[in-house]
Amino acid sequence: MPNEPSRIAIGLPQTLKYDCSSPDCDATPVIKTTCVSDTSLAIVPFVQETSEKGLSDRVEIRDTFQVEQKRDTIGSEWESLISDTSDLLIFNSPNDSEAFRGVIQKSLDPSVLISQFSQDDINEACQTTVDLDKYKDQTEGAGDMNEMNPVNESFEVASVTNFISGSLTDYMETRMSAPYSFKPDSNLHRGFRRRCLDFEMLAARRKNLDGGSTTNSSTDNKLVPGKPDSDSPRCIVPGIGLHLNALAIASRDNKNMKLETLSSGTQKLSFPSLNSPCTGGAETTYESLPSASTERESDAVENGVQLAEDASQASAYLVNEEFNQNSPKKKRRRLEQAGEGESCKRCNCKKSKCLKLYCECFAAGVYCIEPCSCQDCFNKPIHEDTVLATRKQIESRNPLAFAPKVIRTSDSVPEVGDDLITTPASARHKRGCNCKKSNCLKKYCECFQGGVGCSINCRCEGCKNAFGRKDGSAIMETDGEPGEEETDPSEKNALDKNFEKPDILNNEEQNPASALPTTPLQLCRPLVQLPFSSKSKPPRFFIAIGSSSALYTGQRYGKPSIIQPQNIIEKHFQTIAEDETPEILRGNSSPGTGIKTSSPNSKRISPPQCELGSTPGGRSGRKLILQSIPSFPSLTPKH
């Protein structure tokens, strides 16, 4: 960055990449910086995202998007913006490490750390960021840096706090969630390697922390890149598994939620899905976690539901999971018990060497881990080269092969205040299914599995997808709703059976807005309407979808770690990802235009550009997604 050589240059190097592709982005400030530096385009969005998360005012969020749109349309202006916003990079600049360090040294007490920076500071900073124009003006001044410090430190603090507080796992998880990332050159903020993570390391880290050592140092030591230690946390491979970011988020959220729940005493929650193996051990961690988000507790809980949902579908990073799972069967059983089978990726591959999309781990962009029962597995850090090569090959065939299968579309353009949705699901399977016998009522069906309705892209036969039929006739809605007629009892049973409706749903039933058969669509709406409202409970499966989106956005924009410890930002993030996005899309996209742009029967996925097409000022929603996608392909490591 021309304008900020001294600061940015130092830390940006490759950290960017790692972080960008890591689910962590959302969690750590570093990511932000990284992302920004990585892609000039990402800067604004990134910043905005950050601000968004920090903002409680939804209006501001919208403004942010608007800004983004504006920027987008301007196009050429990006670069100038970059330079202008170079200061933003400070968030993650190496210099922050100092602050970070200082914070840690000051106190290991998360609460203290958190307290050091008021939400106001964060918001203020965020707002500043949000308003790019304003920011420009600021950047021109010498004092802009100072102004940003609050944010910066806040981020750092959050990270530290998160790390220090019982949420170490969370922190690490976040860090490590970058499934395959580049080897970090930077000693700062480098991503932890998710699956490589083991508790020894965790323990060591804890010790280090306890000993007052800086997070950075410990991290650095652990993250020595390139060491072919399959069990070490350095299993990151470049650009892989971006969509897992969502998972990471989900898992984190999940944990957070749990924490919240615990604190409230209602835990036993009712979030069966949350009890997935993944979250199991996290409790301990969280128990110690200070209730920094006390004020938002209710929200957090509420969010927790959402998160839980999310987690159920995607999370795969909890350390616990790695401990508890010994055999595929067990894993599966646990998963099943948890209500979701996708939470923690584990495979049982025997012939694919875990180098094909057959392998869930590989497909998810993560290394196989101990709980996997795969044979002749090559999806391990020691085979990083092979993994990357294979991945590249697959991506060459299908650029979105590792993208989330279920993506958010602009289909739903529900109007706030609308009653139940009559519009198509807000998320769709990107390719559509091809079911012949399952009637799209079982998890064989990717659409169903993803909790989304079938679409015109599907080639399924006899579609009875409870989330929405191919013909668009049957989107599951609340009991007694129109969509129900389409769904016969058997279907419902199937649905319930497959997804094991959590108690939470029952709770939701009490809430008209989120009544039972929560379908992506259905829930989506409430979310849109009440992004931050405690009443809006995310659709159980939809969340996953949201996560995916979040993933994109999160990666691209980076999820601020600021609030992570408290879930505050996280919540915002979630909300934004799932709720705000739709609105954004709403603005520009017309219903039914979403992903359906691709040929209905086309098996091949259209490239991001096509699918997400970015029309200046045209489809902000899509644009948003689009931007996020680019990060994925970061297959080419910047070593």
Added chain:
DNA sequence: GAGTTTGAAACT
């Protein structure tokens, strides 16, 4: 836990 079914992924 073994065996079957299913549909995506991979291959031809």
Added chain:
DNA sequence: CAGTTTCAAACTC
């Protein structure tokens, strides 16, 4: 691009 094979998850018993 269609048809076939391979694969591993999902499912059943």
